[in-house]
Amino acid sequence: MSLSILRSERWRKLSWVAYCLAAVALIEIAIAVTHPTQEDARRNFLEYRYGHQEVPDRLLIAEKLRLFKDDAPNILQVGDSSGFHGIVPPVVEAIIPRARYLNANVFATQGYGGFYEVAKYFLERNNSVRVLVLFATPAGDQPRDATVSEKQLIGDDIQREFNSPVHRLLQLPSLGLRPTVTDYAYYGTTDAPEVLALREAERYPEARLLMPQSGGWDREHDSPGDVAENVLDWDRRVFRNSVPANKEDAVREAGAEFGVSPRVYDWRHRRWTTMADQTYDRFRLLAEEHGAKLVIAAAPVADVFNTGEVGERLAAFETHLEAYAQAHPGVGIVPLTFLPTDRFSSTVHVSAPYASAYTRQFSEALRDAIGPEGIASLPTSGGPPRPTASVIDIGEGLPGYGFGPPTKIDGETYRAIREGRSEALLFTRVAREATRISIDFGPDTPSDLLSRASVAVFGEKAVRVGDSLANGSRRITWALPVSAKRYQGWLELLLSTRGLAVWPGDQLTTGANGPRLKISRVEFH
């Protein structure tokens, strides 16, 4: 019978399909054996386009999902960039006992569908999660068409590539070779750092350093200029081409886009509801399914928006959120707060120097939302320890804020504090045993500046314990304050040219000393 099939006309016409499938199977098996790759390297989530760096949104989502898939957090946070840049997990962990906090927020381009898929991805892999925090800004990212059903949102792609068992079948072993093949075809080499899609993608280098150490947090944009005036200017440059005549107009323009959650008809329950409630219900059910409590957190908003029609809209959001929590007693909320405008470096992003301070405020509200019983139920984390660093690389991707670009002098890389500033920040996680920090300064750094240079950790000044010369550089060593231990090795260091312990605000000064202070190496021991 089998021979008669092989001799049939139908087989003759279609045999190429069978041979082709067999060839594909053989090729894939051969690649799987000779060039095995991890599942994360075989996803169809990134583009590897010609002459193009990957879009940060996708790159950072892929990176977070890869880094933390087995992180075993007991509190998981998903949402938009306001949380990505706003919530520093070690600070939350210092305030909420037993918390292992994962900040899985990335960008609003995920949409609520994307936040949901990210939450689902982690919840399905980590049964340790007891609290799911949905953290998004009411300024622009309330559930509405633009954040829920807009075609450009990448939630469906996240679902497809990370959560769909069907699409997993299409993640062929050969896909692991895609970056190599595309680089070779496009550039004739597999080692051309200036053109490869991943290496210099915007924001990737520092995020790659900071996210694993911090538990998912990355600092906000670090661009020259005065943060105090940046909030609306940034908004103008990024979202609008128009230049409003004054700040009030800019607030009106930006606020007009905040939008409110529309009323929609719920066909399933045959009732009118809002898109926000529908969205929160999805997250609530997901959390319940995995034995977790949902906490809906409103990101802070600049107080410049707490006025007029925009302010009324935000107040209505707050009322709505409270009503939702009342209707669903299992759901907690972190209410909307207004912060001074100069603490934002975009319309909705808390600026890096204020992220820790805001996180403290948030953590206290979150602790209340979870409640003592909820906190007591948090399991002790069995997740891997967060990576630590003993040296901070001064080159590309500096995990800092307020530094200028790297420069090379006699083969050594230096960075100075930006124009107009006398202070800059460094973020890192060090081994808990580390007690000292040494910084190498450039040989041409004025000695009066070196004598005034200071380091503070979370607002507490470090004691200077020694000066020495190392390879022609002046090395100064400070003892880390004991209180820094409460952040499990996570450090927010303020480097000051005038002995300050806390970030002085963002007013730029023409005579600032920062640009004269060059550093080449930061080491912990």
Place this chain on the structure above:
Amino acid sequence: MQFNSVAYIFGFLPFVVAGWALLRRTRYANPFIACVSLYFYGSSRVWYLAPLFFTALLDYYIGQKVYESKDPLRRRNLTAFSVVANLGLLSYFKYGHWLTAKFAPALAGVGLALPVISVGLPPAISFYTFQSMSYTIDIYRREFKPYRSVIDYLSFVTFFPHLVAGPIMRARDLLPQLARGRSLPSAEQVSMALFMILFGLFQKIVVADNMAAVVDEISADLSKPGIPVAPGLGLIFAYAFAIQIYCDFAAYSTIARWSAKLLNVELMRNFATPYFSTGPSEFWQRWHISLSTWLRDYLYIPLGGNRGSTARSYRNLMLTMVIGGLWHGAGILFIVWGFWHGCLLVAYRLVPIDRALARFGALEKVIAAALFFQLVCVGWIFFRAAPAQIPAIFHSIAAVPPVLLAPAENKQFLGYVWLMSLMWAPMLVFDYFGWRRGGEFPDVFPSFNTALKVLVSLLLIYAIVFFGRRQASEFIYFAF
């Protein structure tokens, strides 16, 4: 739903083919086709179905009435009503925003408030209104007898392979196929269909989408105020868009045609290696054939066609092409694009360069095709660019000679040339073989032996695996 989605290729299409194969001998076959087609079309937005139903049911009803009526005046009035209703619907969705936005400020100046229409454009509305309209016109002309079954009629209008972006089928070609019981496709048809769907995916995901990225990138550069676009990139823009729109639309037509074939339905050929044309007449016999023949039959010929004086014939040509341009979308540059092609048709009739060159030999024929390709690309600039970008594009094209003299200083230009060559070369090879057979690549495929079929298929599969764009863009003609 998109043809280039995993859901379509591995879910929807196999389900529909299997469902039809099971139901084909029952009276549920066409209801099934109509239902899945409506799901295919309405799955992204349910309200898209409303204008589709309006058009379909209106023309079904009017078609019956026109056929039944013996009164010529009533027949004419009913047909005119169908045309006006279809064009009115099309105009409302397609041109309403454009026109009201243009006129509102002017009218506001004289104290009249004109509300600006802002309603989303249902995909494919240009296609199905033209198709539905031609149904009524054919009945009026007594070229076609309407079918009684509304289900058969709905399955014709909504038939998913061609619903969204054509080919624009006439009822007399498609309805009889759908209405009668059909046998299963032959092994050869299935073999061809599987290969051609793979080929269409390659055209779209690898070639068209990679070129779309280049076009979008240069377009973004062109939109930056005060920053001139790099020398030569205007030319890349034109060429890349020429490749993109061809491969995008041809891919849609290929997948549509061969998806239909799996249901044993024959859709008309929509492309036949158009960039090998040596002149505009030949081009329009090879490019978007279903639209050009529609315009010929329902516009150009009724306008008088070639009958009458030469000037009148040229006027008819220009009018047809300008309306053809406007069919593509609301915007002055679509009209300019149509006008440009009208001018080319007239110019080549006045001075038949193509025929003069082709008389000399093969090389001259290649020159004629290359020359005409440049002229087509000029048209594509109007089709794709925004009005404010046009001067910068031509300025950048004018700067091509210095770029060629100093290639090392223009790495971006050279990089794009390399990418275009990488993507376009296989398509040129496929098209060349098709062109030599006087058709398309599908005409060549059956002559391959099994080994060659496997080899070509593997190349296409791995081109998609490695070079296919993941962030799939919609087919360009969805917007029309």
